[in-house]
Amino acid sequence: MANDTRDILLLRHAHAGPAGPGQADLDRPLSPEGQAEAEAAGRWLLAQGLLPDQVLCSPARRTRETLEAVLGVIGYVDQRLEEAIYDATAGTLATLADQHRDVGRLMLVGHNPGLERLAALLHSGQSGDYRGMPPGAVAVLRLPAGAELEPGAARLVDFWWP
DSSP states (O other): OOTTEEEEEEEEOOOBOOOOTTOOGGGOOBOHHHHHHHHHHHHHHHHHTOOOSEEEEOSSHHHHHHHHHHHHHHOOOEEEEOGGGTTOOHHHHHHHHHTTTTOSEEEEEEOTTHHHHHHHHHHHSOOTTOOOOOTTOEEEEEEETTOOOOTTOSEEEEEEOO
């Protein structure tokens, strides 16, 4: 990646099991299928050479387990839990990513509909009723280094799903 661009990787958590009796949505674990999807996402990122410089992850168990499976494949990456990602709108996610404008390749690990709307907004300028990010999917958005995140500012350069 040239220094005149930066990447934002959006990783949607892989398939999770349903909440059990009395279990909060935040505590839903990955299903066995989801574990396999997350490992496959890690293999794809590694094969593409798309290793993040920093990761911001929702505190939900399913996103943390997705990230752990990915890191099990690609190796350690600077990471932190970011409360705001859980239940975030595209606007919240854009603001968060913009606060890390100095990171060459930033990965957000989160949820729909926020992630798929952010991908659509940054790529096409519209978020609308976009529905296109299955569990475990990765969207790779590229924009000029230092550019503000605004509608239509990025190119969708790659998209993968399990």
